[in-house]
Amino acid sequence: xxxxxxxxxxxxxxxxxxxxxxxxxxxxxxxxxxxxxxxxxxxxxxxxxxxxxxxxxxxxxxxxxxxxxxxxxxxxxxxxxxxxxxxxxxxxxxxxxxxxxxxxxxxxxxxxxxxxxxxxxxxxxxxxxxxxxxxxxxxxxxxxxxxxxxxxxxxxxxxxxxxxxxxxxxxxxxxxxxxxxxxxxxxxxxxxxxxxxxxxxxxxxxxxxxxxxxxxxxxxxxxxxxxxxxxxxxxxxxxxxxxxxxxxxxxxxxxxxxxxxxxxxxxxxxxxxxxxxxxxxxxxxxxxxxxxxxxxxxxxxxxxxxxxxxxxxxxxxxxxxxxxxxxxxxxxxxxxxxxxxxxxxxxxxxxxxxxxxxxxxxxxxxxxxxxxxx
Numbered sequence: 001x002x003x004x005x006x007x008x009x010x011x012x013x014x015x016x017x018x019x020x021x022x023x024x025x026x027x028x029x030x031x032x033x034x035x036x037x038x039x040x041x042x043x044x045x046x047x048x049x050x051x052x053x054x055x056x057x058x059x060x061x062x063x064x065x066x067x068x069x070x071x072x073x074x075x076x077x078x079x080x081x082x083x084x085x086x087x088x089x090x091x092x093x094x095x096x097x098x099x100x101x102x103x104x105x106x107x108x109x110x111x112x113x114x115x116x117x118x119x120x121x122x123x124x125x126x127x128x129x130x131x132x133x134x135x136x137x138x139x140x141x142x143x144x145x146x147x148x149x150x151x152x153x154x155x156x157x158x159x160x161x162x163x164x165x166x167x168x169x170x171x172x173x174x175x176x177x178x179x180x181x182x183x184x185x186x187x188x189x190x191x192x193x194x195x196x197x198x199x200x201x202x203x204x205x206x207x208x209x210x211x212x213x214x215x216x217x218x219x220x221x222x223x224x225x226x227x228x229x230x231x232x233x234x235x236x237x238x239x240x241x242x243x244x245x246x247x248x249x250x251x252x253x254x255x256x257x258x259x260x261x262x263x264x265x266x267x268x269x270x271x272x273x274x275x276x277x278x279x280x281x282x283x284x285x286x287x288x289x290x291x292x293x294x295x296x297x298x299x300x301x302x303x304x305x306x307x308x309x310x311x312x313x314x315x316x317x318x319x320x321x322x323x324x325x326x327x328x329x330x331x332x333x334x335x336x337x338x339x340x341x342x343x344x345x346x347x348x349x350x351x352x353x354x355x356x357x358x359x360x361x362x363x364x365x366x367x368x369x370x371x372x373x374x
Contacts, residue, residue, distance in 0.1 A: 044133035044134065045070070045133065045134055045135050046070035046071060046072070046073075046103055046105075046132070046133055046134075046135060047070075047071045047072065047073050047075075047076045047097060047100070047133075048068055048069070048070070048071060048095050048096045048097065048129050048132045048133050049068070049069050049070075049071040049076070049082075049096065049097050049098075049099060049100045049101075049102065049132070050066060050067065050068050050069075050082040050093070050096040050097070050098065050099070050129075050132075051066070051067045051069075051099050051187065052064065052065065052066055052067075053065050053066075053067060053176075055139075055141055055169075055172055055173055055176045056172065056176075057165075057168055057169055057172040058168075061144065061165075061169075063141040063142055063143070063144055063169060063172075064121065064141065064142045065121060065139055065140065065141040065142070065173065065176075066121045066122055066128075066139070066140055067137065067138065067139050067177075067188075068096060068128050068129055068131070068132035068137070068138040069102050069103075069108070069132050069137045069138070069188070069191070070102065070103040070105065070106070070108055070132055070133070070135050070136070070137070071097060071100045071101065071102065071103055072101075072103045072104065072105075075100045075101050075103075076097045076100045079097045079098060079099075079100050080092075080097070080098045081093050081094065081096065081097055081098065082096040082097055082098040082099075083098070084122055084125070093125070093129070095129045095133070096125075096129055096132075099187075101187065102137075102187060102188060102191040103191075105135075106137075106190065106191035106192065106193075107181065107190060107191055107192055107193040108135055108136055108137045108191060108192060108193060109135075109136055109137070109193045109196045109197065109198065109346070109350045109351045110136070110137050110138075110139070110174065110177055110192050110193060110194050110196070110197045110198070111131050111136045111137070111138045111139075111197070111198040111199070111200060111346060111350070112138075112139055112140070112170050112173050112174060112197065112198070112199050112200070112209070113127070113128050113131075113138055113139070113140040113200050113201070113205070114140070114143070114166060114169075114170060114199070114200070114201035114202070114204075114205030114206075114208045114209050115140065115142075115143065115147075115201075115202060115205050116201075116202045116203030116204050116205050116206075116293070117146050117159075117162075117203060117204040118146070118147065118148050118151055118156075119147065119148065119202070119205075119293070120142055120147055120148060120149075121140040121141055121142050122140065123202075123293050123294060124202060124231075124292060124293055124294065125294060126294055126335045126338075126339070127200070127335075127338060127339055127342060127343075128140060130339045130343060131342075131343055131346065134343050134347065135347075135351065136198070136346060136350075136351070137177065137188070137191065137192050139173050139176070139177055141169055141173060143162065143165065143166060143169055143205075143208075145157035145161065145162050145165065146162040146165075146204065159204075159237070162204075163204065163207055163208070163211070163237055164216065164217050166201075166204070166205070166207060166208025166209075166211060166212070167208060167211045167212040167216050167217070167219065167222075169208070170199065170208060170209065170212040170222070171212065171219075171222055174194055174197055174222065174224055174225075177192045177194050178192070178194040180192065181193075181194060194224060195224055196224075196226050196350050196351070196352070197222075197224045197225045197226060197350065198225070198226065198227045198228070198229070198345075198346045198349070198350035199212060199213065199225055199227075199228045199229070200228075200229045200231065200342060200346075201229075201230060201231065201233065202231040202232060202233075202292045202293065203231070203232050203233065203234050203260070203261055203289065203292075204234050205231075205233075206230035206231055206232065206233025206234055206235070206261075207233060207234045207235065207237055207238065209228050209229070209230060209233075210228060210230055210233060210235065210238055210243070210246060210270075211237075211238060211242070212225065212228075213225055213228050213245075213246050213248060213250075214238060214242040214243065214245040214246050215242065215245055216242065221245060221246075225248065226248060226249070226349055226350045227248060227249040227250070227251075227345060227346060227348075227349035227350045228246070228248065228249075228250050228251070229250075229251045229252075229253065229342050229345060229346070230250075230251070230252045230253070230270070231253050231292045231338065231342070232253070232254055232255060232258050232260070232261045232266075232289055232291075232292050233252060233254075233261065233266060233267070233270065234261050234266055235261075235266050235267070235269065235270040236265070236266065238270070240269075240273050243269075243270055243273035243274050244273050244274070244275060246274045246275070246276055247275050247276065247277055248276065248277065248349075249276055249277065249278055249279075249280075249345070249348075249349040250274050250276030250279050250280070251279075251280040251281075251282065251341065251342070251345045252267055252270060252271060252274075252279075252280070252281050252282070253282040253284065253292075253338060253341060253342065254266070254267045254281075254282070254283055254284065254287075255283075255284050255286070255287030255288050255289065255291050255292075255329075255334075256283055256284065256285050256286060256287065257286055257287060257288045257327070257328060257329075258287065258288050258289045258291075258322075259288070259289065259322070260289035260322065261289060263283065267281070267283075275374070276373075276374065277374045278372060278373060278374040279372070279373045279374055280341075280345065280360060280370065280371070280372055281370070281371040281372075282337075282341050282368060282369070282370050283368065283369045283370075283371075284329060284334060284337055284338070284367070284368055285329065285366065285367055285368060285369070286327070286328055286329035286367070287323070287328065287329045287334050288322040288323040288328050289322045289323065290319055290320070290322040290323035290324070291322075291323040291328065291329060291331065291334040291335075291338075292334075292338060293323075295319045295320060295322075295323060295324065296320060296323055296324040296331040297331070299317065299320050299324055302317075329367065333367065337367065337368055340359065341359075341360070341368075341370070344356045344359040344360055345360060348360065360372070
């Protein structure tokens with residue numbers, strides 16, 4: 001199997017610093033960005049704030065993390081846009097602001113996002129920022145040992161070493177936000193509902209979020225989690241019996257042109273054994289493995305920057321064959337569909353908004369097929 005990744009090489013990751021939720025392309029082309037809350041059905045509810053923190057999993061495992069969160073429009077006036085940084089390259093978000101106060105409307109349900117192998121915490125900012133705009137606090141860490149930085153430095157761990165760490169990292173993220181919520185001195189004091197948590201993971205991140213729910217390495221699934229979404233999830237490492245333990249609402253979003261985690265080998269078995277109550281399977285027709293990341297926007301960026309080192313350009317171009325060539329679903333359409341289904345699922349089963357269910361009904365069309373069970 002091809003290596004599982006959100007971005008496999010450091011050059012692509014460096015450009016992932018652009019990380020601008022669905023507006024990267026607009027900025028790169030010097031055209032006005034789209035409305036920041038366009039997730040398909042409905043506008044943004046909030047402005048978006050972003051803070052960077054460190055999450056301690058163990059004394060020898062401290063992870064860089066980003067938190068995106070709802071902010072009130074009145075509190076972002078005059079506030080600088082948040083900057084996504086990687087050594088030597090940095091770009092401002094067109095959506096997220098730098099550390100404004102959290103909206104007073106909370107507490108907000110929590111979503112944990114887990115990146116793919118060789119990625120970084122903000123590799124799918126099109127989704128993490130959109131979730132915050134719709135009323136969720138979102139946290140995502142760099143899974144040390146399994147990032148593009150690790151690949152660049154030669155410190156990448158083996159799959160056998162890193163996959164068992166994913167559920168531990170995810171539990172630590174939830175614990176971190178619970179502690180912040182209870183800390184009167186924290187900017188997130190009283191703002192986070194960690195009894196209603198959603199998990200979203202891409203590729204190997206999909207492995208991690210499903211393992212966090214099913215239970216692994218002798219640890220039971222986290223009962224705080226009320227819904228889980230796997231994006232092109234890599235499910236081979238999860239046994240049939242573990243999949244059968246996933247009884248909370250579950251959504252699997254996959255691409256019909258994904259050759260890294262193909263539907264036939266990675267979605268079909270999981271869909272068969274996960275009893276998820278209910279279960280949703282969303283097949284995006286024409287989507288590839290990188291349709292779930294921002295890599296197509298990075299390609300536009302490098303095309304607009306001829307001064308970049310050829311190695312960086314080649315690094316990005318090497319990944320575009322998994323989403324960005326004409327045979328694939330248009331990336332803007334793919335991102336809007338991913339946002340629509342993942343966010344409406346979270347609104348229904350994590351935030352408890354029953355009206356969101358109308359966006360999750362079975363459907364079969366030229367672009368997407370949605371199957372529902374239970």
